[in-house]
Amino acid sequence: MMNQSTNQSQKPQIQTRRPISNYEYLNPSREDDDSIMDGFHYKSGRRYHFLDGVKYPLPCDTDETYRLKLNYSISRYCWKGNLFYSPLENELAKGGMRVLDVGCGPGGWLLDMAAQFPNSTFVGVDISSMIPKDQQPSNMGFLQCNIHNGLPFPDDTFDFVFMSHMFTSITESQWQDVVDDLVRVAKPGGWIELMEGDYMNATSGPVTREIQAQTTILLRSRGINMNIGPNVYKYFENIVELENEIFTGQTVTPLGNGTVGELAFKNYKSSHFAVRLHEYMGISKQELEEMFKISQKEMDEYNTVLNIHRFYAQKKICTEKSEDSW
Numbered sequence: 001m002m003n004q005s006t007n008q009s010q011k012p013q014i015q016t017r018r019p020i021s022n023y024e025y026l027n028p029s030r031e032d033d034d035s036i037m038d039g040f041h042y043k044s045g046r047r048y049h050f051l052d053g054v055k056y057p058l059p060c061d062t063d064e065t066y067r068l069k070l071n072y073s074i075s076r077y078c079w080k081g082n083l084f085y086s087p088l089e090n091e092l093a094k095g096g097m098r099v100l101d102v103g104c105g106p107g108g109w110l111l112d113m114a115a116q117f118p119n120s121t122f123v124g125v126d127i128s129s130m131i132p133k134d135q136q137p138s139n140m141g142f143l144q145c146n147i148h149n150g151l152p153f154p155d156d157t158f159d160f161v162f163m164s165h166m167f168t169s170i171t172e173s174q175w176q177d178v179v180d181d182l183v184r185v186a187k188p189g190g191w192i193e194l195m196e197g198d199y200m201n202a203t204s205g206p207v208t209r210e211i212q213a214q215t216t217i218l219l220r221s222r223g224i225n226m227n228i229g230p231n232v233y234k235y236f237e238n239i240v241e242l243e244n245e246i247f248t249g250q251t252v253t254p255l256g257n258g259t260v261g262e263l264a265f266k267n268y269k270s271s272h273f274a275v276r277l278h279e280y281m282g283i284s285k286q287e288l289e290e291m292f293k294i295s296q297k298e299m300d301e302y303n304t305v306l307n308i309h310r311f312y313a314q315k316k317i318c319t320e321k322s323e324d325s326w
């Protein structure tokens with residue numbers, strides 16, 4: 001139960017003073033402390049992508065690589081070590097399977113999969129190169145590419161195509177093209193699995209809700225829909241090459257409670273500083289810190305968890321195209 005008196009005394013002072021305009025946020029210039037070079041934009045000591053069609057708001061630098069590694073470890077713990085749900089365990093163990101991880105980040109999933117299934121081959125693609133060559137086992141490879149230019153593989157290449165936590169990398173208008181491309185590179189009979197969190201639907205207190213609301217507006221200004229996680233399966237629905245059935249799985253990540261919850265909260269909080277939410281809201285870093293202090297207490301009070309969803313589907317063994325050709 002919520003403690004009313006505590007809540008009164010902690011009544012949040014939420015002030016947004018000088019929100020920087022969308023134009024200013026989306027179109028950084030060389031003025032002030034900005035610099036733009038080689039497809040990157042440097043702001044407040046962080047490095048960001050600055051390329052046409054890439055709306056990803058998170059940085060690409062060493063701190064972010066550590067954050068993504070921590071995020072992967074928390075996620076693996078919450079899924080109780082189940083790295084995937086598609087029914088491919090036996091085939092992967094037998095070997096000879098080709099697997100693609102789209103937006104693989106620092107490669108935590110790929111490295112775990114490559115170790116667990118040494119006779120299958122694993123390939124990661126990402127716009128940033130975060131997996132040192134000498135850490136890649138012989139059954140794993142990496143290609144640096146922008147997925148919005150199309151995946152650099154022929155049709156029908158992979159037995160399993162996996163993509164996780166990519167909702168900040170893909171605008172609402174790009175989602176269908178990306179999912180179509182995942183299906184294109186999957187072999188007939190292969191599986192495609194998506195895993196996304198539900199940022200908005202956690203039970204949360206007023207300050208947390210305000211942080212979420214401001215973040216939603218910030219990302220919407222870049223075309224990103226923060227509510228898309230639980231609905232990404234809809235992009236499977238109109239693809240004729242897929243079997244009709246879409247399978248689902250779900251887990252929760254605690255936020256703020258216990259050892260894992262505290263780590264997950266730390267990670268959640270630092271992602272908001274990484275998108276420079278305070279600048280967008282026109283408040284100081286310290287003021288956003290204060291909001292997060294209250295938010296963390298709220299999370300204990302409200303038992304806040306993040307729901308994480310998996311959706312997986314199979315590509316038809318005989319597509320209409322191949323049936324016609326007979």
Ligand SMILES: C[S@@+](CC[C@H](N)C(=O)[O-])C[C@H]1O[C@@H](n2cnc3c(N)ncnc32)[C@H](O)[C@@H]1O
Nearest residue numbers: 056103104105126127128145146147164165169
């Ligand atoms: C939130 S991370 C998720 C990483 C990993 N899939 C995971 O679940 O831990 C999003 C990843 O998408 C990558 N990314 C963003 N935009 C991209 C693009 N246009 N093409 C390829 N990768 C992109 C980022 O570099 C980052 O590694």
